Amino acid sequence: NAGVMQNPRHLVRRRGQEARLRCSPMKGHSHVYWYRQLPEEGLKFMVYLQKENIIDESGMPKERFSAEFPKEGPSILRIQQVVRGDSAAYFCASSPWLVTSEFANEQFFGPGTRLTVL
């Protein structure tokens, strides 16, 4: 059973370009979360998605950032017109649906995509 897959592992973009980060959750997992880790900082929640639905995007910057989790295919985190401050490691996590308590769900993390903006 493959784990959470993220690609690319490393992405270099120039200021003003677009960055697309992909995440394939573990088999059978219907919940996807995106987190950002800025240099020397902990992880910060960005967005929580289920298939075709954004459940919680309270951590997403208001502009230039968007996320989707289509019915088919991976989840995509899209950053338009990147700036140097977007340089960070972006982690995706997935979890299954458990009846007992959503909050108890363990999240399984991918290896991350390290975005560098020149």
Add this chain to the structure above:
Amino acid sequence: AQSVTQPDIHITVSEGASLELRCNYSYGATPYLFWYVQSPGQGLQLLLKYFSGDTLVQGIKGFEAEFKRSQSSFNLRKPSVHWSDAAEYFCAGNTGKLIFGQGTTLQVKP
């Protein structure tokens, strides 16, 4: 506001010594708490988790953590540290999304 705090940014211990990493949480209800480890350039690996019941939970790699409601703490411990334990450790609470502490970097001296 719900929060997780790791008071120690950086800790150095000698190989074979015992280890305790501190974590404090602030929640209104029963917390769901986790400890993750991150090696340089890698993703996060779950060490252990607390949902309810026994306050002492066992994890992988010889780690354990004790939940103390009276102190709002969930400290991670290991009786004897190995050089391979050098990494960054994150405490997190789940409120539908994970809220992470700032992380503690562990260095192990030979």
